Amino acid sequence: MTVRQRTADRATRRVLTKRDCAQCGQQLPVQMFHWLRASNSYHSYCRPCHAAYMAERYRRLSEPRKRA
Numbered sequence: 582m583t584v585r586q587r588t589a590d591r592a593t594r595r596v597l598t599k600r601d602c603a604q605c606g607q608q609l610p611v612q613m614f615h616w617l618r619a620s621n622s623y624h625s626y627c628r629p630c631h632a633a634y635m636a637e638r639y640r641r642l643s644e645p646r647k648r649a
């Protein structure tokens with residue numbers, strides 16, 4: 582493989598690198614995912630889903646707890 586082919590292959594792969602979102606199930610480019618430095622991988626939720634998840638989590642936590 583020539584250097585030119587390898588470079589082209591790398592460029593193509595970067596554009597085509599996609600990931601399935603665990604929440605909405607859409608296949609999106611990795612640019613749409615948060616990078617988790619701690620686990621050295623991308624988040625399993627895409628950015629919109631992660632934002633929605635965080636908003637929901639915040640809403641649930643901010644709700645007053647009902648005592649049984």
Ligand SMILES: [Zn+2]
Binds near residue numbers: 630
């Ligand atoms: Zn998603």
